[in-house]
Amino acid sequence: MKKLPSLFFGILVLFGSAWIGVVAYSYNNLSVLEPLPDEETGGTLPPTLPGLAVIGEKVYAANGCVECHSQQVRLAPLTTDIAKELGKRQTVARDYLRRTTAFPGSNRTGQDLSNYGARNDDANAIHKKLYAPRSVVPWSTMPSYSYLYEVRKIQGQPSNESVVGLTGAAAPKPGYEVVPTQKAKALAAYLLSLNQSYALPEAPPPPAQ
Amino acid sequence: MSAFPSISANTLSTADRARIDASTRGPVLLFFGSALFWLVFGLALETLASVQLILPWFLEGISFLTYGRITQAATTIFAYGFATPAAIGAGIWLASRLCRVELDHHKLLVSAGIVWNLGLLIGASGILSGDSTSLPLLCLPGYSTPILLLSYLLVAIWALLTFFRRGDSPLFVAEWFLFAGLLAFPWLFAAANTLLVWNPVNAPAQPAIAYWFAGGFVNLWLAPMGAAAAFYIIPKASGQPVASHHLDLLGFWTLMLFGSWTAGASLIGGPVPAWIQSAGVAASVMMLVPAFAIGVNLHLTLSGHYATVGWSPALRFLATGIGCLFAYWVLNAINSLPAVNAVTHFSDIGRALTVLAFYGFFAMAASGAIYYIVPRLTGHEWPCHGGVAWHYWLAAVGVGLIVIDLLTGGLIQAYALTNPIVEFRSALDFIWPFRFMSAVGFILLFLSAANFALLFAGILLDTRKNAAPAYLAVREADSTEPVAV
Numbered sequence: 001m002k003k004l005p006s007l008f009f010g011i012l013v014l015f016g017s018a019w020i021g022v023v024a025y026s027y028n029n030l031s032v033l034e035p036l037p038d039e040e041t042g043g044t045l046p047p048t049l050p051g052l053a054v055i056g057e058k059v060y061a062a063n064g065c066v067e068c069h070s071q072q073v074r075l076a077p078l079t080t081d082i083a084k085e086l087g088k089r090q091t092v093a094r095d096y097l098r099r100t101t102a103f104p105g106s107n108r109t110g111q112d113l114s115n116y117g118a119r120n121d122d123a124n125a126i127h128k129k130l131y132a133p134r135s136v137v138p139w140s141t142m143p144s145y146s147y148l149y150e151v152r153k154i155q156g157q158p159s160n161e162s163v164v165g166l167t168g169a170a171a172p173k174p175g176y177e178v179v180p181t182q183k184a185k186a187l188a189a190y191l192l193s194l195n196q197s198y199a200l201p202e203a204p205p206p207p208a209q
Numbered sequence: 210m211s212a213f214p215s216i217s218a219n220t221l222s223t224a225d226r227a228r229i230d231a232s233t234r235g236p237v238l239l240f241f242g243s244a245l246f247w248l249v250f251g252l253a254l255e256t257l258a259s260v261q262l263i264l265p266w267f268l269e270g271i272s273f274l275t276y277g278r279i280t281q282a283a284t285t286i287f288a289y290g291f292a293t294p295a296a297i298g299a300g301i302w303l304a305s306r307l308c309r310v311e312l313d314h315h316k317l318l319v320s321a322g323i324v325w326n327l328g329l330l331i332g333a334s335g336i337l338s339g340d341s342t343s344l345p346l347l348c349l350p351g352y353s354t355p356i357l358l359l360s361y362l363l364v365a366i367w368a369l370l371t372f373f374r375r376g377d378s379p380l381f382v383a384e385w386f387l388f389a390g391l392l393a394f395p396w397l398f399a400a401a402n403t404l405l406v407w408n409p410v411n412a413p414a415q416p417a418i419a420y421w422f423a424g425g426f427v428n429l430w431l432a433p434m435g436a437a438a439a440f441y442i443i444p445k446a447s448g449q450p451v452a453s454h455h456l457d458l459l460g461f462w463t464l465m466l467f468g469s470w471t472a473g474a475s476l477i478g479g480p481v482p483a484w485i486q487s488a489g490v491a492a493s494v495m496m497l498v499p500a501f502a503i504g505v506n507l508h509l510t511l512s513g514h515y516a517t518v519g520w521s522p523a524l525r526f527l528a529t530g531i532g533c534l535f536a537y538w539v540l541n542a543i544n545s546l547p548a549v550n551a552v553t554h555f556s557d558i559g560r561a562l563t564v565l566a567f568y569g570f571f572a573m574a575a576s577g578a579i580y581y582i583v584p585r586l587t588g589h590e591w592p593c594h595g596g597v598a599w600h601y602w603l604a605a606v607g608v609g610l611i612v613i614d615l616l617t618g619g620l621i622q623a624y625a626l627t628n629p630i631v632e633f634r635s636a637l638d639f640i641w642p643f644r645f646m647s648a649v650g651f652i653l654l655f656l657s658a659a660n661f662a663l664l665f666a667g668i669l670l671d672t673r674k675n676a677a678p679a680y681l682a683v684r685e686a687d688s689t690e691p692v693a694v
Contacts, residue, residue, distance in 0.1 A: 022485060
């Protein structure tokens with residue numbers, strides 16, 4: 001190890017091996033994945049997303065939700081993710097196809113969200129939870145995202161978008177209402193769109209135990 | 210002891226050394242000073258986040274103080290505000306010393322330091338105000354990273370110039386690590402930002418690339434830079450040559466090979482091809498080889514001379530840092546075994562390992578380097594040895610509390626998260642007391658960083674006019690350099 005060029009070349013080869021193996025391989029093989037035709041509905045798998053859900057992904061990223069929420073159901077039987085009912089099948093690369101950014105996550109201080117939309121279909125319930133988490137689940141450790149909501153005086157009729165059913169300290173004063181901003185609506189649409197309950201050939205559901 | 214003695218110990222006169230040191234003063238002090246400012250600020254955010262984990266209502270509902278944003282800002286500030294500038298600062302000084310050339314164009318480097326800090330200020334504000342990308346270790350918004358890359362380019366050009374101006378002497382092991390780190394960082398950072406932030410590839414390909422970056426940031430950037438400092442300063446300050454040239458070779462090349470392949474171990478059972486996962490597991494387990502080669506080599510170097518670790522702050526911090534790096538690689542190897550990872554992944558064990566690598570290894574090693582380098586630049590000693598001792602013990606106890614609590618608590622949490630008959634709520638209940646203790650640990654870490662920043666301000670301003678070096682105990686052995694610690 002006497003000369004700079006041989007050191008440089010050695011580092012280049014070793015580092016380049018992982019660059020080709022991990023980065024270039026992923027780039028060549030995973031970024032070219034295509035949606036599959038869905039024979040039942042005539043659509044595609046994974047299904048296309050509503051525009052609001054695409055915007056909501058930015059809100060999800062902006063508030064660092066990924067720090068506590070994963071979005072991956074891992075392989076069974078190696079892991080118990082499916083037994084814990086996080087999803088009916090493993091998450092595969094193609095599941096992220098409709099997303100701009102994949103958020104597999106690395107911590108589950110909060111619940112896994114891969115199939116959040118399959119468990120919840122009520123936007124108002126999501127707004128209640130985002131606005132005042134502990135008014136819905138007393139032991140929740142999620143912080144409030146009340147800054148995504150506007151508390152305003154009811155002018156004439158209450159808005160048909162206002163969050164209903166807020167109780168306790170979270171309830172607005174009489175004559176006031178809590179209305180989701182555009183960001184909150186987009187985030188709720190994104191959360192509702194998290195749903196991997198379609199079948200993909202590369203991820204068959206594991207046989208029942 | 211070795212056929213490959215520590216070079217430059219006997220061949221460079223004290224006057225030459227002082228001239229080289231003086232030429233690096235401006236940029237190195239700028240990088241170190243800004244690094245310490247960001248360390249304190251980042252740890253303040255980290256402490257706040259750790260309190261929010263146990264008291265979720267604490268400062269909630271304020272957009273720029275919400276948990277997700279401050280924890281990402283804190284990690285980013287540690288990685289790009291403290292770790293990278295500290296590594297660059299130490300790298301500049303080490304390169305000048307090792308290549309035995311006085312620093313030219315230091316205005317270029319001072320500009321680079323200013324540009325870097327501006328870029329980070331913009332990026333960190335961006336994260337807090339809601340522009341985070343939420344990618345692991347790459348949260349900086351796309352408009353701030355070109356500024357950082359531009360700044361790094363100025364440093365890299367200068368580093369290349371220095372390496373080309375060096376004489377014909379054989380490359381010392383610290384130079385290999387230094388050269389590798391300086392080469393790896395721009396490759397990792399530019400490639401990951403290009404593929405994930407500026408012009409994102411389709412989402413299915415992103416996780417593998419993201420963890421290639423996150424693994425590389427620790428194994429190919431922080432680890433080589435920390436090792437470079439250790440392999441230069443430990444022999445210098447203890448007066449012992451590096452024990453084994455063969456272990457040097459083994460440690461360095463296995464780190465380069467396995468360190469770059471660990472990505473798949475962060476996605477076991479996840480949405481990446483199975484062979485990438487297997488390769489990641491194999492590489493993470495094989496990291497035991499560089500862990501032992503580097504750890505044993507430095508241990509053998511200090512063996513019989515551990516008294517020096519007692520009195521020299523630089524040695525004590527560096528030895529602790531390398532010990533933590535060894536522990537990190539060993540624990541990470543265990544945590545990468547698929548059967549273990551299936552249970553522990555997504556628990557706080559991951560956070561414990563990150564703290565061990567960042568605050569246990571890198572912050573300690575960089576502090577050691579700063580303790581060694583700065584008195585040689587300012588020409589006077591650290592203001593008080595009591596402050597140094599406080600810094601060490603607060604940091605050591607803080608890291609210890611966090612790592613031990615999150616590891617044990619994480620095991621219980623992991624059990625609750627994976628056992629199908631245990632409710633999700635139980636995982637939160639089980640981890641709570643351990644997170645409480647880790648919040649205490651972060652407060653101690655914050656105090657240690659604040660203490661260090663005050664010491665740094667003290668040595669710059671030369672408040673105490675300390676003539677004697679700030680030894681932590683009575684000095685027993687001799688160092689090759691008479692001045693400073």
